[in-house]
Amino acid sequence: MNAMDATLSTPANAAGPAEIRFENVTKTFGRMGGGDLFKAVDDLNLEIRPGELVAILGKTGCGKSTMFNMIAGLLEPSQGKVEVSGHNPFTEFNWFRGKIAIVFQNDRLLPWRTAIQNVELGLEMLEVPKAERHATAQRWLTQLGLGGHENDYPHALSGGMRQRVSIARAFATNAGILLCDEPFSALDEMTGNRLRAEFANLVRENGKTAVFITHSINEALQIGDRIVVLRRPAKIAYDVKLPRNADKAVQEEIRLKIQAVLSE
Amino acid sequence: MPGAVLLGRIARTAAPFVLMAVAWQIASLFFPPYLFPSLVAVFWRCLEILTHWSQLVDVLATVSRILAGLAGAFVIGAAMALAMARSKAVDGFLSPILTFFQGIPALSWVVFAIIWFHGIEFRIFFIMVLTTLPAFTFQVLGALRAMPKDLVEMVMSFRPSRAKIFRVMVLPSILPEILTAWKVNLGNASRVVVVAELVGATGGVGYQLLQQQQIFDMAGALAWTLQLVFFVLIVQYVLTLIETVAFRYRAVSERSL
Incomplete structure (x- = not known):
């Protein structure tokens, strides 16, 4: 064990029940036109405790998004078990209503809804x-600096403003678990840094368990309480x-170790 | 919009119609009325149809048949499209049948309906539904398949009920294609209904056209035809109004295509 490891606690040894648990999870996909299966996740074991803000870091194509989609219940593991709050996120569709919120890589706002109507969606x-x-949607829009833009349609907002609306949409449901898939990667550096700091504060202030997917070491260091690097x-x-x-x-x-x- | 611009736009829209009317009126000076009647005579026949209940009821009967046929085809087509979008097996079963139906001429459906059914109204409803059903189904199916996957996933991440998915995602997403389908099928239906009435009805615009043909009354034939044209124009205008209100969220580029 080197000096750095001595100063840092090892997450796997942390006490308390896991909020999110991967148990020997493997996920494979069929290739177009048949042929060998493509393995995106390989016998993954991971536990995330309540209140942790975990940055999942890895190179492009390392299976981060596949892992994310399994927590979100959008994909089912090929082998092993994924549990969120002790339940299966893929099969127990209705149980998770209001318990998980997602901020996607792009804002994914419904173009036919105004900013406030988009924030109201989960509610x-x-x-x-x-x-x-x-009232809840209005409060979140105001908190994220979008007061006065409630009735604007997405096309009338800048990229940064749209991503703020999508963050407000995720927080408005007051879900205990927040999943974020590189939500600031498409923004300019200044806007991204500001939103990243605001986002981390909101997660901590509101006591959320958050999984933050990223391919940027700087972003992982800026946001995470814990960093998990995937190969x-x-x-x-x-x-x-x-x-x-x-x-x-x-x-x-x-940083050097991650590199x-x-x-x- | 400034008055001059508005006037210019109206003039540009009206110009081709005015030109056609002038050409017709000139022709009426050189040909007998049973070939090219004066537009004044056509105007009075139009007015007569609209102001006499015994004639207006024929126009209303045709309009009702068009709307009922389109509504029936839309409801059945949308239900079929939903089933096809949800199940590959249903799609594989229905797609070839609908494609086969598309190849059957409207006149053949008229003949089949006369042979198969007794009731006039049911015959016409059957013809209207069968001739517009494939187009409605394929158009709604295309719209369902074109729904943006990332938006569907976003909505699904909130774990909505089926009714909520339909209300917040499916309906707003496919509405533009639905309105386009109605616009396209409206024109088709107005042509098919006349054929159906011409052969198998005792009332309606098609039946009246047959009467005018038998007495060589061109002014009457034109006046009855114009009733259908006016109806199509009114419904198209209403659909355009709905589009203007429903799709106000769309960004408009200052540079046109």
Whole structure:
């Protein structure tokens, strides 16, 4: 064990029940036109505790999004078991209503709905009364600096504003688990940095468990309480918990380690 | 919109119609009325149809038949399209049948309906539905398949009920194609209904056209035809109004294609 490992707790040893659990999970896909199966996730074991903000880091095509889609219940594992809050996210469709919210890589706003109507979407699914959901959506839009743009359609908003609307949509449902798939990768550096900081604060203030997919080491260091580095096909290559307010030397040490793992 | 621009637009729209009317009127000066009647005579016949209940009821009967046929075809076609979008087996079964139906001429359906059924109204409804059903089904199916996958996934991530998926995602997404399908099928239906009435009905615009043909009354034939044209124009205008309101969310480029 080197000096850095001594200062950082090992996540796998953390106490308490897991909020998200991958148990020997493998996911394969058939190739177009037949042939060999493509393995995207390989015997993955991972536990994420309540309240953790975990950055999942890996090269393009390493299976990050496949893993993300399995937590979201959009894909089913080929082998092994994925559990979220002790339930199967793929088969128990209705149980997860209001319990998981997602911020996607692109904003995915419904073009026929105004900003506030887009934020209200998840609340509509939860049968929240109209006045209440309108007030909640308004509060989140205001909190994310979009006051005055409630009735704008997505085409009238900038990329950064649209992504803020999608963040407001995710937070408005007050889901305990937040999944984010490279939500700031398409934004310019300034806007991305600002939104990243705002996003991390919101997650911590609201006590969410969050999984943040990224391919950027800087982004993972800026956002995560814990960083899980995946190799291809998805399997944990490095798993480290970051101390709060880690000083630059520790961050630099982690960065070098991640770079070394990614270049293997 | 400034008055001059509006006037210019109206003039451009009206110009081809005015030109056709002038050409017809000139022809009426050189040919007998049973070939090219004066537009004044046609105008009075139009007015007579619209102001006499005994004649207007024929126009309304035809309009009702068109709308009932289109509504029936749309409801059945949309249900079939939904089933086809959900199941490859259903798609594989229905697609060839609908494609086969598309090749059957409207006049053949008229003959089949006369042989198979007694009731006039049911015959016409059957003909209208069968001739517009394949187009409605394929158009709705195309719209369902063209729904953006990323938006569907986003909506599904909130784990909605089936009714909610339909209301918040499916319907708004396919509405533009539905309105286009109605516009296209409206023109087809107005042509088919006349054929159906011409052969197998005792009332309606088609039946009246047959009467005018038997007495060589060109002014009457033109006036009855214009009733259908006016109806199609009114419905097209209503559909365009719906589009303007329903699709106001669309970004409009200042540079046209």
